[in-house]
Each structure stands twice: as structure tokens, then as C-alpha cells.
Amino acid sequence: MPRGAASSDSALPVITVSQSKKPDSKYWRKKVRLQTTEKPGTIIINTNTKYLYYVEGNNRATRYGVGVGREGFGWSGTVKIGRKAEWPDWRPPATMIARERRKGRHLPSYVKGGPNNPLGARALYLYKGGRDTIFRVHGTTQPWTIGQNMSSGCIRMMNKDVEHLYSRAGVGSKVIVIGPNGKGAEKLYSDRGMDFFGSLFGG
Numbered sequence: 001m002p003r004g005a006a007s008s009d010s011a012l013p014v015i016t017v018s019q020s021k022k023p024d025s026k027y028w029r030k031k032v033r034l035q036t037t038e039k040p041g042t043i044i045i046n047t048n049t050k051y052l053y054y055v056e057g058n059n060r061a062t063r064y065g066v067g068v069g070r071e072g073f074g075w076s077g078t079v080k081i082g083r084k085a086e087w088p089d090w091r092p093p094a095t096m097i098a099r100e101r102r103k104g105r106h107l108p109s110y111v112k113g114g115p116n117n118p119l120g121a122r123a124l125y126l127y128k129g130g131r132d133t134i135f136r137v138h139g140t141t142q143p144w145t146i147g148q149n150m151s152s153g154c155i156r157m158m159n160k161d162v163e164h165l166y167s168r169a170g171v172g173s174k175v176i177v178i179g180p181n182g183k184g185a186e187k188l189y190s191d192r193g194m195d196f197f198g199s200l201f202g203g
Contacts, residue, residue: 022158023146027051027065029161033192034061043165043175044189045137045155047076048182050147052137052157053189054165060195064165065146066137067156068180075135076179081171082127087113093134116141121159122166126175135177138162 022028027050038044040057047068053061090111097107111117120139125132140146140156150156155177157165178185 021144023065023144027147029065029164030063031195032061032063033059033195034063034189035059035192036061036189038174038176038189041169041173043081043137043169043173044178045175046178046182046185047155047180048178048185051191052155052165053191054168059192062164062168063191064157064161067140067145067148067150069150069154069156076177076183077128079126079128079133079135079175079177081124081169081173081175082130082132083125083171084166084169085113085123085125086166087115087117087121088119088123088138089113090117090119120156120162122162124162124166124169124175137165137175 044053123138139159139162
């Protein structure tokens with residue numbers, strides 16, 4: 001949920017995204033060898049390394065690059081996908097609106113879903129105990145920000161990647177978020193690098 005400016009509550013200025021502005025290649029989607037005891041379908045997000053893993057079983061996973069916004073900087077825990085949305089609407093939290101206002105920036109209270117919406121093409125809403133945590137995994141209109149800490153937002157992915165993840169991860173899927181210091185990651189999984197055969201023959 002990146003910062004932005006708008007003159008109305010229903011739309012943001014049109015954003016022209018250059019397809020050449022891609023993140024570093026180490027954050028491109030890859031099949032990797034991943035040692036973990038987590039079940040297939042589990043999502044592991046390491047906010048320190050800026051990687052999200054979709055566990056596939058047999059020590060394999062799909063690894064995606066992510067960007068981490070302020071709301072995700074210090075957060076960690078285990079949650080579930082409570083709901084999903086295609087081209088989601090955006091309603092920035094009141095705390096974000098107030099924070100940006102102090103900086104002289106006006107955020108709308110609502111932005112309709114679409115190609116210029118800060119949440120991008122898809123959103124996965126993270127719930128705990130049946131309640132919305134306000135944390136999301138979502139797309140972005142700024143793909144060059146993947147791999148970075150941003151001033152605003154949750155967990156962002158390139159639109160093509162969040163669409164790919166969206167098609168695989170269902171409501172109820174387990175999501176484990178590792179905090180910014182990476183504490184506990186070594187007990188949860190070991191990333192052994194690119195899965196050559198999976199990359200060659202897999203999706």
C-alpha cells in the first residue's frame with residue numbers, strides 16, 4: 001500500500017509503469033530447493049531477505065521477491081489467508097492517512113480497484129483468529145520497489161507474481177511471517193538455491 005496523492009476520494013492520478021523498471025534479478029520468481037517441514041501450500045515470508053516462498057513439498061518451493069512497507073517492518077507471526085480479491089479496492093488505514101498528512105501528502109480514504117490502484121492486480125488478506133489483521137500481500141504499480149523497505153504498505157509483489165501466487169494459494173492457507181531481523185528463519189527452512197529441473201520443467 002504505497003504512498004500516493006490524489007485530489008479526490010475516488011481516484012489517484014494515472015500512473016504510467018515502465019516495464020523496463022524491474023527489480024534486481026535475484027528477486028525474480030524462481031523454483032528453489034527448500035528444506036522445511038511445513039506442508040505444501042504453506043506461505044513463508046521473510047521480511048529480512050525480502051523473499052516469499054510457496055511450499056510445494058519434496059523440498060521444493062516457488063520463491064518470489066517482495067517489498068516490505070512500514071506496516072510490515074516489525075511484524076511477525078502465523079496467520080491465514082482470510083479472503084482474496086482481484087483488482088481490489090484500497091482503503092488506507094487511518095494511521096497511514098494521518099502520517100502522510102503530517103508530511104503534507106493527501107491520501108484518499110478510498111480508491112476503486114484497477115490498473116492504477118496501489119494494491120495492484122490481486123490482494124491476499126491475512127487473518128488471525130477469524131479477524132482481519134490489516135496486513136495484506138498485494139500487487140504494486142511500482143515493480144522496481146521489490147526488494148526494498150518502503151515508507152508505506154504491507155507485503156508487495158510484482159503484479160505478475162501476485163497473480164501467480166493468487167491462482168495457487170487458497171483461502172485458509174497458512175502464512176508464516178518472519179520479522180525484520182530474520183530471527184527463527186534457520187529453524188523454519190533452508191533455501192538451497194535454484195531448483196534447476198523444476199525451473200526447466202515447472203511453472
